[in-house]
Amino acid sequence: xxxxxxxxxAPRVVTLKINGQDISGREDESILDLARENNIFIPTLCxxxxxxxxxxxxxxxxxxxxxxxxxxxxVLRPSEGMEVNTxxxxxxxxxxxxxxxxxxxxxxxxxxxxxxxxxxxQAAAQILGMDHVRxxxxxxxxxxDGSHPRFVFDENRCILCTRCVRVCAEVEGAFTWGVMGRGxxxxxxxxxxxxxxxxxxxxxxSKCVAVCPTGxxxxxxxxxxxxxxxxxxxxxxxxxxxxxx
Amino acid sequence: MxxxxxxxxxxxxxxxxxRHEQHIVVxxxxxxxxxxxxxxxxALEGGIKVRGLEKRCAVTPGGCRGLCAAGPLVTVQxxxxxxxxxxxxxxxxxxxxxxxxxxVERLHCHTDTPFFTRQQKVVLEQxxxxxxxxxxxxIAHGGYEALVHALTxxxxxxxxxxxxxxxxxxxxxxxxxxxxxxxxxxxxxSDQKYVICNGDEGDPGAFMDRSVMESNPHRVLEGMLxxxxxxxxxxxxxxxxxxxxxxxxxxxxAIKQAKKLGLLGANICNTPFSFExxxxxxxxxxxxxxxTALIASIEGERGQPRPRxxxxxxxxxxxxxxxxNNVETLANVPPILQRGGDWYARIxxxxxxxxxxxxxxxxxxxxxxxxxxMGITLREIVYxxxxxxxxxxxxxxxxxxxxxxGCIPADxxxxxxxxxxxxxxxxxxGSGGMIVMDETSCMVDVAKYFMEFSMAESCGKCVPCRVGTxxxxxxxxxxxxxxxxLDDLALLEDLCDMVKHTSLCGLGQSAPNPVISTLKxxxxxxxxxxxxxxxxxxxxxxxxxxxxxHVSELAHKEGVR
Numbered sequence: 027x028x029x030x031x032x033x034x035x036a037p038r039v040v041t042l043k044i045n046g047q048d049i050s051g052r053e054d055e056s057i058l059d060l061a062r063e064n065n066i067f068i069p070t071l072c073x074x075x076x077x078x079x080x081x082x083x084x085x086x087x088x089x090x091x092x093x094x095x096x097x098x099x100x101v102l103r104p105s106e107g108m109e110v111n112t113x114x115x116x117x118x119x120x121x122x123x124x125x126x127x128x129x130x131x132x133x134x135x136x137x138x139x140x141x142x143x144x145x146x147x148q149a150a151a152q153i154l155g156m157d158h159v160r161x162x163x164x165x166x167x168x169x170x171d172g173s174h175p176r177f178v179f180d181e182n183r184c185i186l187c188t189r190c191v192r193v194c195a196e197v198e199g200a201f202t203w204g205v206m207g208r209g210x211x212x213x214x215x216x217x218x219x220x221x222x223x224x225x226x227x228x229x230x231x232s233k234c235v236a237v238c239p240t241g242x243x244x245x246x247x248x249x250x251x252x253x254x255x256x257x258x259x260x261x262x263x264x265x266x267x268x269x270x271x
Numbered sequence: 272m273x274x275x276x277x278x279x280x281x282x283x284x285x286x287x288x289x290r291h292e293q294h295i296v297v298x299x300x301x302x303x304x305x306x307x308x309x310x311x312x313x314a315l316e317g318g319i320k321v322r323g324l325e326k327r328c329a330v331t332p333g334g335c336r337g338l339c340a341a342g343p344l345v346t347v348q349x350x351x352x353x354x355x356x357x358x359x360x361x362x363x364x365x366x367x368x369x370x371x372x373x374x375v376e377r378l379h380c381h382t383d384t385p386f387f388t389r390q391q392k393v394v395l396e397q398x399x400x401x402x403x404x405x406x407x408x409x410i411a412h413g414g415y416e417a418l419v420h421a422l423t424x425x426x427x428x429x430x431x432x433x434x435x436x437x438x439x440x441x442x443x444x445x446x447x448x449x450x451x452x453x454x455x456x457x458x459x460x461s462d463q464k465y466v467i468c469n470g471d472e473g474d475p476g477a478f479m480d481r482s483v484m485e486s487n488p489h490r491v492l493e494g495m496l497x498x499x500x501x502x503x504x505x506x507x508x509x510x511x512x513x514x515x516x517x518x519x520x521x522x523x524x525a526i527k528q529a530k531k532l533g534l535l536g537a538n539i540c541n542t543p544f545s546f547e548x549x550x551x552x553x554x555x556x557x558x559x560x561x562x563t564a565l566i567a568s569i570e571g572e573r574g575q576p577r578p579r580x581x582x583x584x585x586x587x588x589x590x591x592x593x594x595x596n597n598v599e600t601l602a603n604v605p606p607i608l609q610r611g612g613d614w615y616a617r618i619x620x621x622x623x624x625x626x627x628x629x630x631x632x633x634x635x636x637x638x639x640x641x642x643x644x645m646g647i648t649l650r651e652i653v654y655x656x657x658x659x660x661x662x663x664x665x666x667x668x669x670x671x672x673x674x675x676x677g678c679i680p681a682d683x684x685x686x687x688x689x690x691x692x693x694x695x696x697x698x699x700x701g702s703g704g705m706i707v708m709d710e711t712s713c714m715v716d717v718a719k720y721f722m723e724f725s726m727a728e729s730c731g732k733c734v735p736c737r738v739g740t741x742x743x744x745x746x747x748x749x750x751x752x753x754x755x756x757l758d759d760l761a762l763l764e765d766l767c768d769m770v771k772h773t774s775l776c777g778l779g780q781s782a783p784n785p786v787i788s789t790l791k792x793x794x795x796x797x798x799x800x801x802x803x804x805x806x807x808x809x810x811x812x813x814x815x816x817x818x819x820x821h822v823s824e825l826a827h828k829e830g831v832r
């Protein structure tokens with residue numbers, strides 16, 4: 027076996043095109059990073075700067091020349107000469123349907139939601155022009171866990187982006203949040219599907235509250251105007267930790 | 272272990288077997304076992320003892336002969352007489368026939384029929400002939416010769432070259448060229464690489480891999496060892512679903528036997544090549560057959576797929592380069608090494624080389640396991656090997672590829688079975704499930720059945736598959752009850768397109784296929800359900816009978832469209 031070439035360890039810098047625009051990027055950056063750096067908008071829901079990307083919400087799907095499948099921009103790495111298209115009637119249609127599906131799956135009623143006005147799902151629906159839902163609303167009865175002294179988890183508003191699961195594991199290291207069940211029966215849970223207020227692992231750090239894109243995880247007793255979430259800390263923490271090794 | 276040692280074992284085993292003039296081989300595969308073949312075996316053993324024939328005749332367990340519908344199957348060797356539907360009470364008659372030399376006609380299963388003669392066996396060539404519990408029997412049939420030869424006489428690159436030359440493609444469904452996959456992993460630079468054997472067969476009605484693992488476990492191990500040698504891996508995992516207890520038992524025993532003979536472990540055949548194999552049990556999730564979900568499951572994580580690239584060949588199990596092949600793919604490797612890649616490439620047609628094992632089920636006379644050369648037509652499979660449709664019914668469609676595949680109608684029956692041709696008509700080769708349907712099957716009901724399966728097996732990670740399959744199921748359910756409108760049909764088609772192109776993994780991307788293909792060939796059946804509120808096959812129960820107002824209203828809409 028040949029020795030590992032040294033150059034493999036340092037990511038190369040490549041040039042590529044996004045929507046016809048010439049862009050340079052490092053091989054370890056994502057297409058989403060590069061697009062945002064160049065003021066090209068790609069919608070996302072499960073992505074959050076500082077958390078591991080999982081490519082689950084499918085909003086950030088882009089077209090890549092020479093690849094027959096649509097690729098999630100959050101996990102797609104650039105390569106030399108790559109040509110990416112982030113916007114087309116087809117992509118817009120698919121993205122609108124993703125939002126429609128999320129609205130039909132949960133029980134989202136903006137008018138009575140504490141996150142009304144600063145909800146990622148609501149914002150995505152507005153930006154993507156989702157003005158009606160053709161699908162059947164499942165209207166499944168879902169639980170609300172208000173057992174925690176400071177926070178509330180309302181499953182009706184959960185879109186299963188698993189940002190809470192990831193921030194809890196990757197940043198806080200508590201592993202309180204998890205996913206159980208599968209398919210349409212998937213649910214986000216605390217500990218072994220126990221009441222949040224009785225959790226022995228939760229540190230009460232409130233990171234999950236901050237990263238939740240909707241009104242599923244919120245502070246207790248706050249009104250809609252107060253429930254603005256600040257999330258920049260996740261990326262800052264991640265960066266700081268990487269610097270310090 | 273050298274080739275001479277191997278031949279010594281084979282010779283001793285043959286001499287051991289020759290001590291008995293006759294062998295009664297009882298199939299102990301899952302299908303025959305569920306038809307009480309263990310009792311048949313006990314009855315035969317008892318009967319032979321009573322008559323004092325132990326010295327002349329031995330009763331041994333065997334693997335699957337393929338004609339599962341006619342089980343339990345018993346073979347008398349060396350004559351090769353096959354008996355079907357044998358019950359414990361029939362033991363007497365069979366033993367009697369050993370002495371008289373006559374054949375028990377009422378149990379006799381003729382092996383000169385197309386079901387047997389039209390098949391070409393490579394993967395299953397030893398199935399049913401050898402005792403799956405004995406490594407010596409496998410060696411006596413030429414087993415492990417390819418491995419010992421490869422380790423002592425060939426470089427990894429030469430092994431790889433033979434596989435590339437054979438034109439073998441993945442038998443798990445995708446049809447990715449095996450040689451290309453191997454060479455990608457071989458080229459990856461890493462201190463550790465893995466080989467995974469995917470035995471998480473989950474398509475409804477499919478049992479090809481189960482049969483291979485049960486009937487010839489050493490073939491799977493040898494294939495993995497050769498793969499490990501070719502790509503530079505030292506650890507292998509067999510991922511078997513826990514619903515296959517017999518396969519697990521046989522594989523466990525096989526690993527122990529191979530270790531004892533030095534065919535598995537450190538410095539195999541006194542070469543620097545070391546290889547360990549471990550078994551991992553699946554916990555019943557269909558999605559764990561998808562390679563990245565399978566890897567997550569082995570790692571102890573929730574069995575969910577992740578986006579590719581990076582492919583497992585580059586970053587797989589614990590981030591290391593990983594070769595992941597299906598059971599049947601790996602079982603093809605030893606004969607390729609033994610007889611050469613060129614020999615294998617002569618079987619089959621176009622870009623589909625070799626043979627394919629199919630689990631033939633549904634409305635067909637001979638249900639069971641068959642192995643046919645690629646390029647054989649569907650008509651030959653259904654009417655010659657399968658014996659046609661029972662009860663004088665009319666053939667309607669054949670479904671291949673399970674929940675990821677599609678239905679192929681009667682006018683496409685002359686299609687040769689290759690990866691490309693099946694894809695061209697909207698189905699896929701798949702892992703080998705082949706369900707035959709006749710006029711009594713409703714295609715809306717079939718689509719609904721598979722969609723329910725996909726919905727229940729979706730892991731829930733990505734939105735299109737999690738919500739889309741549930742939405743499509745609901746629409747199909749409405750159509751089947753005569754409650755749907757033409758708008759619902761249009762929505763269903765939009766959902767099919769969206770879920771197919773936006774889902775994260777193969778499960779979601781292929782979940783709409785049964786709907787798309789039935790809509791393509793049997794659209795009239797959908798319309799009958801919607802417009803006339805009638806199920807042409809008489810399968811679906813309508814929630815309310817058709818009324819004229821409804822029909823004219825919908826007909827009007829159809830006109831507007």
